[in-house]
Amino acid sequence: xxxxxSPNLTPxxxxxxFGLIKHLTEHFSLENSSSQLGVGDDCAVIAPxxxxxxxxxxxxxxxxHFNLGYVPLKHLGYKAVAVNLSDxxxxxxxxxxxxxxxxxxxxxxxxxxxxxxxxxxxxxxxYQVDLVGGDTTSSNSGLVITITAVGMENKEKIVSxxxxxxxxxxxVTGDLGGAYLGLQIxxxxxxxxxxxxxxxxxxxxxxxxxxxxxKPEARTDIKTILAELEIHPTAMIDVSDGLSSETLHLSDQxxxxxxxxxxxxxxxxxTISTAEELNLNPVMCALNGGEDYELLFTIAPxxxxxxxxxxxxxxxxxxxxLEQGNYLVARGSNELVELNAQGWDAxxxxxxx
Amino acid sequence: xxxxxSPNLTPxxxxxxFGLIKHLTEHFSLENSSSQLGVGDDCAVIAPxxxxxxxxxxxxxxxxHFNLGYVPLKHLGYKAVAVNLSDxxxxxxxxxxxxxxxxxxxxxxxxxxxxxxxxxxxxxxxYQVDLVGGDTTSSNSGLVITITAVGMENKEKIVSxxxxxxxxxxxVTGDLGGAYLGLQIxxxxxxxxxxxxxxxxxxxxxxxxxxxxxKPEARTDIKTILAELEIHPTAMIDVSDGLSSETLHLSDQxxxxxxxxxxxxxxxxxTISTAEELNLNPVMCALNGGEDYELLFTIAPxxxxxxxxxxxxxxxxxxxxLEQGNYLVARGSNELVELNAQGWDAxxxxxxx
Numbered sequence: 001x002x003x004x005x006s007p008n009l010t011p012x013x014x015x016x017x018f019g020l021i022k023h024l025t026e027h028f029s030l031e032n033s034s035s036q037l038g039v040g041d042d043c044a045v046i047a048p049x050x051x052x053x054x055x056x057x058x059x060x061x062x063x064x065h066f067n068l069g070y071v072p073l074k075h076l077g078y079k080a081v082a083v084n085l086s087d088x089x090x091x092x093x094x095x096x097x098x099x100x101x102x103x104x105x106x107x108x109x110x111x112x113x114x115x116x117x118x119x120x121x122x123x124x125x126x127y128q129v130d131l132v133g134g135d136t137t138s139s140n141s142g143l144v145i146t147i148t149a150v151g152m153e154n155k156e157k158i159v160s161x162x163x164x165x166x167x168x169x170x171x172v173t174g175d176l177g178g179a180y181l182g183l184q185i186x187x188x189x190x191x192x193x194x195x196x197x198x199x200x201x202x203x204x205x206x207x208x209x210x211x212x213x214x215k216p217e218a219r220t221d222i223k224t225i226l227a228e229l230e231i232h233p234t235a236m237i238d239v240s241d242g243l244s245s246e247t248l249h250l251s252d253q254x255x256x257x258x259x260x261x262x263x264x265x266x267x268x269x270x271t272i273s274t275a276e277e278l279n280l281n282p283v284m285c286a287l288n289g290g291e292d293y294e295l296l297f298t299i300a301p302x303x304x305x306x307x308x309x310x311x312x313x314x315x316x317x318x319x320x321x322l323e324q325g326n327y328l329v330a331r332g333s334n335e336l337v338e339l340n341a342q343g344w345d346a347x348x349x350x351x352x353x
Numbered sequence: 354x355x356x357x358x359s360p361n362l363t364p365x366x367x368x369x370x371f372g373l374i375k376h377l378t379e380h381f382s383l384e385n386s387s388s389q390l391g392v393g394d395d396c397a398v399i400a401p402x403x404x405x406x407x408x409x410x411x412x413x414x415x416x417x418h419f420n421l422g423y424v425p426l427k428h429l430g431y432k433a434v435a436v437n438l439s440d441x442x443x444x445x446x447x448x449x450x451x452x453x454x455x456x457x458x459x460x461x462x463x464x465x466x467x468x469x470x471x472x473x474x475x476x477x478x479x480y481q482v483d484l485v486g487g488d489t490t491s492s493n494s495g496l497v498i499t500i501t502a503v504g505m506e507n508k509e510k511i512v513s514x515x516x517x518x519x520x521x522x523x524x525v526t527g528d529l530g531g532a533y534l535g536l537q538i539x540x541x542x543x544x545x546x547x548x549x550x551x552x553x554x555x556x557x558x559x560x561x562x563x564x565x566x567x568k569p570e571a572r573t574d575i576k577t578i579l580a581e582l583e584i585h586p587t588a589m590i591d592v593s594d595g596l597s598s599e600t601l602h603l604s605d606q607x608x609x610x611x612x613x614x615x616x617x618x619x620x621x622x623x624t625i626s627t628a629e630e631l632n633l634n635p636v637m638c639a640l641n642g643g644e645d646y647e648l649l650f651t652i653a654p655x656x657x658x659x660x661x662x663x664x665x666x667x668x669x670x671x672x673x674x675l676e677q678g679n680y681l682v683a684r685g686s687n688e689l690v691e692l693n694a695q696g697w698d699a700x701x702x703x704x705x706x
Contacts, residue, residue: 018694036405040606041513042443042590043407043504052389053406054396057452057486057501063493090395099410101499133410140416140495146454146488148410148501151396160394237395253393 009109012138020110020136024117028124028131032096034152035130044132046097051152056087058149062142070190073112075214077119080145083240085127085218086293088151090238092159092223097150098124099133105141116145127220157232159297164235164254168298170317171233171307173219175266176243177282180289181274182206182213188278208270216293222312229306236297243316244287245341246296248326254298257324260317260339262331287328287339362462365491373463373489377470381477381484385449387505388483397485399450404505409440411502415495423543426465428567430472433498436593438480438571439646441504443591445512445576450503451477452486458494469498480573510585512650517588517607521651523670524586524660526572528619529596530635533642534627535559535566541631561623569646575665582659589650596669597640598694599649601679607651610677613670613692615684640681640692 015023025039037045046053060066060080068076081098088095100120102113113136124131129149189201203210219238226233235254237246243265247258265286275282286292298319299307307313317329326339368376378392390398399406413419413433421429434451441448453473455466466489477484482502542554556563572591579586588607590599596618600611618639628635639645651672652660660666670682679692 036508037513041515042440043409043446043502045444045511045513046406046408047508048401048406050403053399053401055399055408055450055452055486055501055503056396057454057488057499059454059456059488059490059499061456061490061492064491087395091398093396097408099408099501101410101412103412103414103497103499133408135410135412135499137412137414138417139414139497142493142495144456144492144497144499146410146412146456146497146499148408148452149396150408155389155400158398160390160398162394 009111012106012108012110012113015110020113021134024113025131025134028121030130030132031128032130034096035132038130038132039134044097044099046132046150048152052155052158054088054091054093054151054153054158056084056149058084058087058147060145062144067190068143070186071214073115074119076145077116078123078215080147081120081123081127082216082218083293084147084149085129085220086238086240088149089218089220089222090236090295091151091153092157092233092236093151093153094223095127095129095149095151095220097130097132099148100131101135101146103137103139103144105139105143108143127218159233159236161235161237161250161253164250164256164298164319166256166319166321167301168234168319169301169304169315170247170258170260170296170298170319171313171315172239172243172266172294172296173222173312174292174294175268175271176239176292176294177271177275177285177289178209178212178268179216179291180285181271181278182209182211183291184278185210185274186213206270206274208268209274213291216291218293219295222295225312229310231299231303231306233297233299236295239292239294239296240290242288242290243296244339247339248341250296250298251322251326254319255322256319257322258317258319258326258339259329261329264314264316266314362464365459365463368463373466374487377466378484378487381474383483383485384481385483387449388485391483391485392487397450397452399485399503401505405508405511407441407444407446407504407506407511409437409502411437411440411500413498415497420543421496423539424567426468427472429498430469431476431568433500434473434476434480435569435571436646437500437502438482438573439591439593441502442571442573442575443589443648444504444506445510445586445589446504446506447576448480448482448502448504448573450483450485452501453484454488454499456490456492456497458492458496461496480571512586512589514588514590514603514606517603517609517651517672519609519672519674520654521587521672522654522657522668523600523611523613523649523651523672524666524668525592525596525619525647525649526575526665527645527647528621528624529592529645529647530624530628530638530642531562531565531621532569532644533638534624534631535562535564536644537631538563538627539566559623559627561621562627566644569644571646572648575648578665582663584652584656584659586650586652589648592645592647592649593643595639595641595643596649597692600692601694603649603651604675604679607672608675609672610675611670611672611679611692612682614682617667617669619667
């Protein structure tokens with residue numbers, strides 16, 4: 001973390017507010033034809049070209065969403081973009097523009113902003129989105145990054161959370177629980193470091209889950225794959241707070257219940273082994289860990305054959321009538337465990353006991 | 354200010370993050386036909402109906418942009434919306450939607466969020482914009498409100514900062530300097546209160562400038578007036594940082610210089626008398642005070658007759674070739690004083706001396 005402890009670092013006051021924004025954004029070019037006017041006017045101008053516009057805003061706050069003790073600022077900038085684009089992907093839209101607002105205390109020098117914007121630039125390039133607006137300000141303390149992401153799609157292709165029907169299949173991309181376990185490893189090693197700064201952190205072998213936590217990717221690729229498979233999801237959401245919480249959101253807005261089969265939940269082998277090492281249940285990490293930024297969606301039962309053996313997708317359950325509630329079907333016993341957004345202590349104890 | 358010192362106030366944890374957003378936004382309805390989907394999905398969905406979309410994001414940070422010692426939270430919510438809509442008005446577009454992100458430390462109870470959102474609701478109603486998205490989070494300390502404002506207009510009607518030509522007339526709406534003097538009065542009375550909490554603040558007679566500071570309005574009305582007058586500005590900006598700074602922005606982006614006539618700068622009589630009381634130069638307050646949220650724009654010389662006697666507008670100068678620079682033409686002497694975004698000490702001394 002670049003905190004302003006060195007006389008070689010540049011205070012923000014050397015640029016002033018306008019100068020800083022200009023300095024940070026002057027290397028960003030506009031690549032999308034829909035980006036008509038970018039940073040530097042009162043507003044950005046976007047040409048939707050007949051499509052609808054989807055838009056979302058998310059805050060990342062120091063001490064709540066990230067710890068600068070172990071999160072590099074460049075990764076933070078990248079992640080801030082990725083988690084916002086994940087919301088665009090969850091609408092089945094193509095991300096096109098972002099606006100970035102950064103409030104930082106005066107312990108952050110210009111070089112810290114540069115690192116954050118280097119990560120943002122990398123994400124803009126990777127996801128082919130344009131930075132079209134922004135604001136920076138000093139704040140009383142801490143770092144707060146608010147990103148607004150814009151995407152576009154034709155009206156009939158946009159997917160909300162509210163279209164799932166009973167008997168629809170519940171599908172998830174990638175694997176779950178890894179980002180949460182990556183966080184546990186980072187926090188463990190950070191605690192060791194704080195206790196003894198001469199200790200080297202033991203990060204070897206945890207690469208995949210550390211990357212899931214520090215540099216998550218938005219599944220903007222899924223839209224294209226689904227189009228190729230000729231599948232139009234009936235409802236969709238991204239997995240930012242855990243499979244359990246997201247399933248309950250789909251339930252709430254689609255007015256259906258869900259059954260999720262524990263044995264179907266996709267887990268990476270490193271997720272399983274790290275959970276065992278830390279004496280955690282890997283299924284719990286998937287259900288309540290969050291930050292995986294995979295997509296969770298429902299499809300009509302008739303689409304089963306199109307998706308059943310696809311490596312990017314796992315069918316983990318199905319929708320039922322709302323009155324039947326939301327339950328995990330436990331491995332082996334087929335016991336029904338009610339899905340709950342607030343933790344799994346009782347279930348875990350019974351599994352471990 | 355509602356800080357969480359009373360056991361009768363509700364901690365945010367009583368609702369949780371999702372519950373709080375739902376609680377705060379459930380009374381907001383969607384009134385604009387372009388608002389297809391509001392709060393509660395991964396994104397809002399907006400239908401631009403063939404128009405271009407203008408979008409802007411602004412941060413208001415405690416201790417930098419406001420002092421909760423004398424700014425009521427409801428006013429803060431209203432002002433946060435108004436200052437963002439001012440950016441939309443400065444593009445000659447119609448504001449249609451906002452997204453609100455609030456980061457607040459745990460000293461703020463649910464009732465504080467309710468006050469902020471009550472002000473936001475009042476502004477949404479007044480300006481006929483829809484709240485379509487948002488995020489709330491706890492933060493390390495302080496209150497940071499980031500608002501993203503969306504507006505729409507046909508491509509040919511949008512006005513940027515970059516279209517002014519030499520000889521164009523420079524026009525400003527309303528009057529300037531009042532918001533800055535309102536702030537001086539608030540800070541004076543707050544200092545008196547801090548020194549002796551039994552002293553009553555002396556606010557009588559300052560109503561207009563206090564309102565300019567605490568409850569500014571975006572000039573969303575100007576777009577209609579200009580259309581009725583059949584005037585299409587060649588460049589436009591809103592006056593958030595002072596007439597001097599905004600003129601320099603127009604100069605920079607339009608590649609022209611400007612002459613502003615000191616005697617033409619519109620000042621309210623209360624602005625003048627309060628400046629005299631505080632031993633300040635009211636013209637300096639207009640040039641560098643900021644937060645007036647009036648519109649500053651250029652029009653073709655041929656439009657002079659359409660606007661010359663209109664009560665909402667004052668012609669304060671004109672554009673010249675870029676090489677001729679940006680100067681204030683002093684009252685009486687016609688002395689040229691270079692416009693400068695960083696303060697007027699030298700000029701003030703010469704005027705006062």
